[in-house]
Amino acid sequence: MTLKIAIVTGGASGIGLACAERLAADGMRVVIADMNENAGAAHAKRLAGDFVLADLTQRKGCRHLVDETLRKHGTVHVLVNNAGYQHVAPIEEFPEDQWERMIALMLTAPFLLTRYCWPAMQKQKWGRVVNIASIHALVASPFKVAYIAAKHGLVGLTRTAALEGGESGITANAICPAYVRTPLVDNQIADQAKANRMSPEEVIGKIMLAPAAVKRLIEPAEVAGFVSYLCSDAAGTITGSALTMDLGWTAR
Ligand code: NAD
Numbered sequence: 001m002t003l004k005i006a007i008v009t010g011g012a013s014g015i016g017l018a019c020a021e022r023l024a025a026d027g028m029r030v031v032i033a034d035m036n037e038n039a040g041a042a043h044a045k046r047l048a049g050d051f052v053l054a055d056l057t058q059r060k061g062c063r064h065l066v067d068e069t070l071r072k073h074g075t076v077h078v079l080v081n082n083a084g085y086q087h088v089a090p091i092e093e094f095p096e097d098q099w100e101r102m103i104a105l106m107l108t109a110p111f112l113l114t115r116y117c118w119p120a121m122q123k124q125k126w127g128r129v130v131n132i133a134s135i136h137a138l139v140a141s142p143f144k145v146a147y148i149a150a151k152h153g154l155v156g157l158t159r160t161a162a163l164e165g166g167e168s169g170i171t172a173n174a175i176c177p178a179y180v181r182t183p184l185v186d187n188q189i190a191d192q193a194k195a196n197r198m199s200p201e202e203v204i205g206k207i208m209l210a211p212a213a214v215k216r217l218i219e220p221a222e223v224a225g226f227v228s229y230l231c232s233d234a235a236g237t238i239t240g241s242a243l244t245m246d247l248g249w250t251a252r
Contacts, residue, residue, distance in 0.1 A: 001027075002077075003027075003028070003029055004027070004028040004029070004077040004078060004231075005028065005029050005031065005069065005073045005075060005076045005077050005078070006020075006023045006028040006029070006030050006031065006076075006077060006078035006079075006080065006231070007030075007031045007033060007065065007066070007069055007076055007078065007079050007080065007113070007117070008020045008023065008030055008031070008032055008033070008080045008082060009033045009034070009056055009065075009080065009081055009082050009083040009109070009113070010033075010034055010056075010082045010083030010084065011030070011032030011033065011034055011040060011043065011044075011080075011082070012032060012034035012036040012039040012040035012043060013034075013036065013039060013182065013183055014180070014182030014183055014184060014220055015082055015132055015177075015180055015182055015220045015223050015224070016032070016034070016080070016082040016083065016132075017043055017220070018219075018220035018221050018223065018224035019080050019082060019132075019223070019224045019227045019228075020032050020043060020044075020047060020049065021043075021047060021221075021224065022221065022224035022225065022227065022228045023078065023080075023224075023227070023228060023231065024047040024048070024049060026228055026231070028077075028078065028231075029048075029049060029050075029073065030044070030047055030049035030050070031044075031049060031050045031051075031052060031065075031068075031069050031073075031076075032044045032047075032049060032050070032051050032052070033051075033052045033053075033054045033056065033065045033083070034051070034053070034054070034083070035053070035054070035055050035056075037051075037053050040053070041053075050068075050069075050072060052064065052065045052068045052069070056083050056104075056105055056109040056113075057101050057104040057105045057109070058104075059108075059112060061109075062109050062112040062113050062116065063112070063116060065113065066113060066116035066117055067116075070120065075120045075123075075124060076117045076120050076121065076127075077121070077124070077126060077127060077128065078127070078128045078129075078130070078231050079113055079114060079117045079127075079128070079129045079130070080130045080131075080132065080227060081109065081110035081113060081114075081129070081130070081131045081132065081154075082132040083105055083106075083109065084102075084105060084106045084132070084147075084150075084184075085102070085105070085184060086144065086147055086184060086187075086188065087102060087146065087147070088143045088144055088188075088191070089143060090142070090143055091145050094145055094146065098146060099145070099146045102146035102147060102150055103146060103149070103150050103153075105150075106147070106150035106151065106154065107149075107150040107153045107154055107157070110131055110154055110157055111157055114129055114157070114161055114172070117129075118165075118170075121165070121168065121169075121170045122165075122168040122170065125168055125169040126169045126170070127165065127168070127169065127170035127171070128170070128171055128172075128230060128231040128235075129158070129161055129165070129170065129171070129172040129173070130172075130173055130174075130175065130227050130230050130231065131154050131155075131157070131158050131172070131173070131174040131175070132174075132175055132177075132223070132227075133151045133154045133155055133158075133174040133175060133176045133242065134147070134151045134176055134177060135176050135177060135178045135244065135246040135249055135250065136148045136151050136152075137151035137152050137154060137155045137174060137176050137242060138152075138155070138176055138242060138244070138250060139249070139250060151176075154174060155174050155176075155242045158172050158173060158174040158240065158241075158242065159172075159240045159242075162239040162240030162241075163240065165239070166239065169236075171230070171235065171236065171238060171239035172239060172240065173230050173238060173239060173240070173241045173242075173243060174241070174242045174243065175223060175226055175227065175230075175243050175245055176242050176243060176244045176245065176246060177218055177223055177244075177245040177246065178212060178218060178245070178246040178247045178249050179204075179208050179209075179217050179218065179247075180217065180218040180219070180220055180222075180223055181217040181218070181219055181220065182220055185217070189203050189204060189208070192207060192208075204217065209247070211249045211252070212246075212247035212248055212249050213247060213248025213249075213251060214247040214248055215247075216247070218245060218247065222245070223245060226243070226245060230243075
C-alpha cells in the first residue's frame, strides 16, 4: 500500500494536533505546518513526521509548505486546512488589520494550499482536502465578523474544489464543529468569564452550550476521527459537504 503524505496546518495545537496524531496512527506520514516552532517540531518528531515552520497568512509561507513537502516526499495525498484563530470585537471597532489577517489565514491560505497541492493530487488520481470550518460557517454570532466571513467563504471554496476534483478522485469537505475543547476555546471561556462575571463552568453551560442539544464540549480527538474517516477510501463518495458536528446546535 502506498504511504500517504498528509499536510496538517496549525498542527502544533488543539484540533490540528489531534488530526496529526490520528492520521499518523492511521499510517500516514504527517507534515505539520505551524508558526509555533517548539511545539510543532516536538510533535512532528514524536509522530515520526515532518515540521515546516510557516506563517500561513503569507503567500510565501503557503508556497514554502507545499514546496518542502513535494521536495521531501514527491507528492501529497491529504490536505487538512485547520490553522485559525479568533478575534472578537463589534464591527465598528473591528481592527482592519485583523480582518485582513484572519481572511488571509482562514480563507486565502486554504485556497492557495489547495491550488498548490492540486497538480500532485490530480496526477495520482487521489486526494483528500478537509477544511476545518466551524458551525460559524453556517450560522453567525455577533462580534466575530472576520471569523464568520472567512468560514462561510471556506464552504464556498470546499464546494468548488469538490466539483473540480470529482473526476480526478479528489474529494473536498468542510467539517463544521461547535465548541471544541482546545486552547482557542479555553481563551474564549476565560474572556467571557471576565466580561460576564461568571465562572468558567457557567460560561460553558449558560452561554456556549445554550443552543446545544448535547450539553458538553467536543473533544479534539472526535473531530480528528471524522477527518480520518473523510480521508479513507470508504469516504470516496462524500464530497462538497459542509458536515456539521455541532451538538445539535443547528437542528432547531
Ligand atoms: P488552537 O489555537 O489550539 O490551534 C491553532 C493552531 O494554528 C496553533 O498551533 C497556531 O500556532 C496555529 N496558527 C495560528 N496562526 C497561524 C499562522 N499564521 N500560520 C501557521 N499556523 C498558525 O485552535 P483550535 O481550537 O485547535 O482551532 C483549529 C481550527 O479549528 C481553527 O480553524 C478554528 O477556527 C477551528 N474551530 C475550532 C473550534 C473550537 O471550538 N476550538 C470550533 C470550530 C472550528
